Every structure is written in structure tokens, then in C-alpha cells.
């Protein structure tokens with residue numbers, strides 16, 4: 175038989191695959207129609223009202239059907255992206271979700287299923303059962319290209335051999351221009367990343383890797399994989415992904431929905447305390463103190479400092495007798511009551527000794543003091559000794575007196591975390607005594623002090639969380655509400671149990687009783703796990719993924735760990751990129767207090783983002799900050815060598831705008847970033863009015879954006895212009911790390927604009943053209 179020309183081999187292969195892919199999309203349409211009509215039918219069962227039971231039943235299955243509809247909506251693009259052929263002549267197709275044909279035969283394997291694993295793990299030296307891996311590239315529902323990797327040509331059938339096509343799918347994926355949104359890489363996950371993604375759920379996994387090694391993308395695929403493989407465990411408790419800022423969350427926000435997962439909470443450290451929005455940033459010296467573990471003792475001392483006793487005896491004037499005169503209640507007799515100093519101290523010590531939270535222990539303190547006041551009142555009025563019943567009434571009557579309540583509130587006030595921390599950081603009279611417990615040095619105290627009314631910063635949030643733990647629920651009203659909630663919940667559980675039995679859902683174990691009760695706990699509103707978790711400070715998650723984890727302070731780790739009592743977490747980061755002065759110097763330093771000896775580390779070594787010529791520039795900087803750290807190896811060479819341009823004196827306004835224009839032309843539809851020293855962001859943004867420069871989440875929709883290095887962390891751009899690297903280098907003790915981050919953001923082009931001669935260490939001029 176005469177071999178066909180390559181072009182017709184490709185055409186023939188495309189025809190075969192198109193046939194299959196069209197069939198798979200037909201199955202997707204059918205599955206969508208089934209899910210949508212089930213949802214419609216559910217909504218059709220009764221109007222908006224109906225009995226409570228009817229609403230509850232509808233909520234159960236509506237939520238499930240709605241989830242399935244959303245899941246199937248998310249997998250349209252690139253539904254089927256892979257095919258594997260094994261040595262036994264079997265062929266399997268891999269895609270974003272699993273699908274069956276009308277005869278219940280599996281026509282598409284979910285990428286997370288064990289059967290899909292060889293697609294990701296096969297390498298030329300260790301192909302496992304595979305003889306060929308094929309990547310299918312689709313546009314809409316059309317197959318536009320194919321890539322084959324052949325592991326054993328001899329075992330490929332003659333017809334298949336004639337339709338072998340392609341170049342490496344990974345390279346094609348990496349060459350694509352950036353869009354301002356991270357995409358999923360489900361079709362091209364590499365073997366070392368696959369190991370991270372499918373690593374077991376339990377314990378702490380640290381993924382350490384240089385810039386561009388796919389840490390973020392692997393972590394997000396891991397979230398999707400864990401939800402697939404451990405849905406029973408995770409669907410109820412949820413998965414939390416913590417990123418460095420809102421822009422980053424927007425950047426990665428599309429990845430999980432495109433993998434069919436919508437039930438993950440994405441947040442930043444600054445948003446982890448419900449009701450507080452951290453809108454300001456701390457200077458480095460302040461961030462360091464707020465992130466220091468000694469702040470645990472300072473906050474605890476601040477709480478103790480609000481549990482006071484009077485300098486001498488306590489004296490309170492109470493209204494003894496009132497009468498109505500002219501329709502107005504008038505006090506006609508007052509009496510002074512007292513508690514001696516030693517008794518006040520005993521009341522305080524007794525309340526502290528129960529070791530309960532401040533707002534809960536306050537009740538005991540108030541009770542003891544009221545008892546002492548009641549006894550003093552009885553003595554002064556020459557009443558016989560009070561029995562228990564008399565005492566209860568006397569205490570209640572005293573508590574109703576504004577002067578008594580004022581006096582006790584002054585000694586042991588009800589406190590919110592916001593009040594405690596705001597007062598602590600603005601009032602030297604509160605901060606100095608609390609700081610002695612750190613102990614904090616004078617300059618550290620000065621770094622903490624700020625004017626009243628100052629906005630919250632991300633560094634405040636772990637302090638608020640710490641305070642919330644120590645303060646507890648606010649007074650009896652809070653506890654009564656909690657008791658009501660427990661009662662309501664018990665009723666809801668009972669009720670949900672009945673509903674599940676009635677609807678037959680119980681047999682399918684689709685929804686658990688307490689999940690249903692939870693869903694209905696908010697005024698009948700059906701909430702997803704993600705919604706409920708995001709509203710609840712004390713929610714404990716099934717798994718937490720921390721990205722750019724090197725930036726978290728010790729105090730932030732304390733807060734995060736409170737959300738993961740099971741200690742099932744994935745920590746993703748690069749110690750060499752630590753920019754926050756309060757961030758990590760080693761993983762052990764941050765994690766050992768919680769999971770000593772129980773965390774495992776995976777290393778990613780290949781850089782998929784930055785071309786080799788640009789990485790050579792960054793590697794010199796890495797050597798200067800972390801000589802022991804292996805630089806990641808770039809998987810590809812770039813087309814454009816990095817450029818260094820000297821900008822004389824005040825020349826930036828005339829040089830930068832045309833340079834940005836030229837770069838935008840060079841990258842076509844891609845994205846460009848101008849990265850600036852912190853102090854010069856505003857000045858440089860003014861020079862580029864057409865570029866986005868605020869940190870709004872849609873900043874990345876703009877073709878060009880002006881950012882500080884901190885803001886650019888975790889992001890990538892086709893072209894990057896680094897302004898004044900010599901200033902970035904010296905802007906803080908972490909300046910060299912900042913420069914390393916800046917130089918590793920480009921996917922194609924790097925230009926460095928320097929105003930003074932390049933510092934040859936670490937920026938050796940031989941790596942640049944001009």
C-alpha cells in the first residue's frame with residue numbers, strides 16, 4: 175500500500191476524530207437536556223409558596239439538578255481533549271467530564287478518573303500500557319488539530335500509523351498569547367504536576383517550585399481532583415483557596431468552573447474575617463510586627479487589660495426610690511453601694527480562672543459583683559440575710575440600674591474584636607501595657623500605633639481573628655441566639671430526615687440530613703457549601719489550598735489553621751519569591767508549629783512560562799538571594815532576547831509611552847505589564863493614561879496595566895517592562911526577591927528601563943541587547 179501524504183494523513187485523522195467528538199457533544203447535549211428538564215420539572219412542582227415541606231423537598235433536588243446543569247455548562251469548551259491507545263488495541267477518550275452513550279457505555283472518561291491517569295503519566299521512558307497519546311485541539315465543536323506522541327510504533331496498527339500527526343501539544347499551549355485570565359491545562363498536565371494533583375487528601379503537602387513551574391495551575395487542578403475523588407468528604411465541608419489579592423483571584427477565577435467545579439471558596443487573607451474589608455496596606459516594618467507570633471501574647475494581654483478592677487473600692491450610686499411628679503419619674507432617694515477592692519480582685523480572678531472567652535466570662539464577673547452589691551444593699555437597709563431567691567431578684571434589680579451597669583461595663587466591658595483591635599492600635603495607654611507581654615520593643619510599638627479611624631489592613635485580619643477567639647460570643651443575647659439555633663437545627667434535622675425518607679433521596683445518599691438542615695438554616699434560603707462557609711468565621715473546611723503561601727505571616731498561619739482542624743492542606747509557593755517582610759524564610763518555620771514532621775514536599779522544576787533567555791537574567795538575581803536554590807529550567811527558548819534600555823535623567827515621559835505602543839504591536843492580542851518600584855507607581859501610571867493602573871479586579875482585562883511588583887505576584891504577561899530595576903532592588907530588604915518576581919513575569923518579551931547604570935550584580939549586561 176502506498177503511504178499517504180502527511181496532509182491527507184492529517185485530514186483523515188481529523189475526520190475520524192471529528193466524528194467521535196461530534197458524537198460526544200451530542201451526548202453532552204442529551205445530558206444537559208436531561209438535567210435541565212429535571213430542574214424544570216422540580217420547579218413545576220408547586221408555585222413559589224407551598225407548604226414548608228414542599229419547599230424543602232424542592233430545595234433538595236433543585237440544588238442537585240442546578241449543580242449538574244452548572245457543571246455541564248462549564249465543560250463546553252474543549253470537552254474532549256485527549257485519546258489514548260493501549261497495547262491491546264483499546265482506545266479511550268479523555269475529557270472534562272465523564273459521559274455515557276444511550277447504551278450506558280462510557281464514551282468519555284473524566285480526566286480525574288483513575289482510568290485517565292496514563293494519559294498524564296506516560297513518558298517515553300515509562301509509557302505504562304500506552305502505545306500512543308493523542309491531544310485533540312478543538313475550536314468550538316470542531317477538531318482543528320491533533321498532536322501524537324508515539325511510545326511504541328511497532329504496536330500501533332497500520333491504519334493508525336498512517337494517521338500519526340502533530341507537534342508537542344504542550345508547546346502549542348505555551349505559545350498561545352495571554353488573555354488576562356489563567357486557563358486550565360487539563361489537556362497538557364505534565365507527569366510531575368500530575369503527582370501533585372493526585373497526591374492523597376490527608377496531611378499537609380507543600381508544593382515548592384520556582385516561578386512559572388505551574389504551582390498555581392497544579393493546585394487548582396488538585397482542588398478539582400480532590401472534589402472528584404473525595405466528594406463525600408469534601409462536598410459538605412468545602413474547599414478553600416487562599417490567594418494573595420483580588421486581582422489574582424480574578425485571574426484564576428475561571429479555572430475551576432472550566433473544570434466543572436463551582437463549589438470552591440476563593441479568598442485572600444484580608445477577606446477572611448467576615449464583615450471586615452482590608453482596604454489599606456501596612457508599611458513593611460508594621461507588617462513584620464503584626465505578623466509576628468508574639469502578637470498572640472499582645473492580643474491576649476490586651477484582652478486581660480480590659481478586665482479591670484478599681485484602684486480602690488468600687489462605689490456606685492443607685493436610685494432607691496422614685497416617684498411620678500407631673501407625669502415624670504423623679505428620683506427622690508439615692509443610696510451608695512460598695513464592693514471593697516479585695517472583693518473586686520477576687521471577682522475578676524474567679525472569672526478569669528474559668529478560662530472562658532472574655533464575653534462569656536463577663537457574665538460570671540458581673541454575677542459575682544452584683545451579688546456583692548446586693549449583699550451590701552441588704553446590709554445598709556438592715557434587711558435579713560438574703561436567700562437564693564432574694565439574691566436572684568436583687569441582682570436583676572441592680573442590673574437594671576444604669577449606674578450599676580455602667581460601672582460594671584467599665585470594669586469588664588462587652589467587646590467586639592473590631593473594638594478591641596482598633597482601640598489597641600490607636601491608644602498608647604492600652605498598647606504599651608499589652609506590648610510588655612510580647613515583649614515588643616519601643617520601635618515595634620511605634621510601628622503599630624496609628625490614628626483613630628484608620629482603615630483595616632490585611633495584617634489586622636489575623637489579629638481580629640485572634641481577638642474573636644479570645645472574646646467569644648457577645649454576652650447572653652449571643653448565647654440565647656446560639657441556643658435557639660441549636661433548637662431550630664434539631665427540628666430542621668428531624669424534619670429533613672422525614673423529607674429524605676419521603677422523597678426516597680435517603681437511599682441514594684445524595685444529600686445528608688445535616689447538609690439539608692444546613693441548607694435551610696438561613697431563613698429557608700438554599701445556600702451552597704461555599705456560600706455558607708464564606709459567611710462563617712468558624713467554618714472548618716475539608717481542605718485548604720494556600721497559594722503564594724510564602725507571603726503569609728506566622729499570625730496569618732494561625733488564622734488559616736483554625737479553619738482546618740483536620741490539617742488537610744496544600745501549601746503552594748516559592749521561598750525565593752517571598753516579598754512580604756513578615757513572610758516565610760522556610761516552610762518548616764511556618765508549618766512545624768502545626769504539623770511538625772507531618773508535612774511532605776513536592777518540587778516542581780520546569781518553568782513553563784519564561785523563555786530561557788529571560789530566565790538567564792532572573793537566575794543571576796536568584797543566585798544573589800538564594801544561592802542554594804536551583805533555578806527552574808525553561809521548557810522553551812524565546813524569540814526575542816531581553817532588552818535593557820538606559821533612560822537618561824528625566825527621559826521616562828518621552829521613552830515609556832512609545833515603548834509601550836511598540837510592545838503592544840509586537841504582542842498583538844496579548845497582555846503587557848509595566849512593573850514599577852512601589853514609590854513610583856503613581857508617577858508612572860500618569861504617563862500611561864490608556865493603561866489600567868488601579869487594583870480593581872478587572873484591571874487585567876486591559877491590554878496594558880501598570881503594577882507594583884507585589885501586585886503582579888502570581889500573574890504573567892506576554893510583554894513586561896520593568897522600570898528602574900535598580901530602585902526595585904533597594905526599595906526594601908526584600909528588594910532582590912521583588913526584582914526576581916518582576917523578571918519572571920514575561921511569557922515572551924522583557925524590557926528593562928534603567929535610569930542609572932545597571933547594577934552588574936545581579937543584572938549582568940551580557941544577557942541583554944539594547
Ligand SMILES: Nc1ncnc2c1ncn2[C@@H]1O[C@H](COP(=O)(O)OP(=O)(O)OP(=O)(O)O)[C@@H](O)[C@H]1O
Nearest residue numbers: 359362363364385386387388389390391782783888
Ligand atoms: N502542564 C501545563 N500545560 C500548559 N501550560 C502550563 C502547564 N503547566 C503550567 N503551565 C502554564 O505556565 C504558566 C505558569 O503557571 P503558574 O502560574 O501556575 O506557575 P507558578 O509556579 O504558580 O508561578 P509563580 O510562582 O510565578 O506564580 C501558566 O500560564 C500556566 O498555564
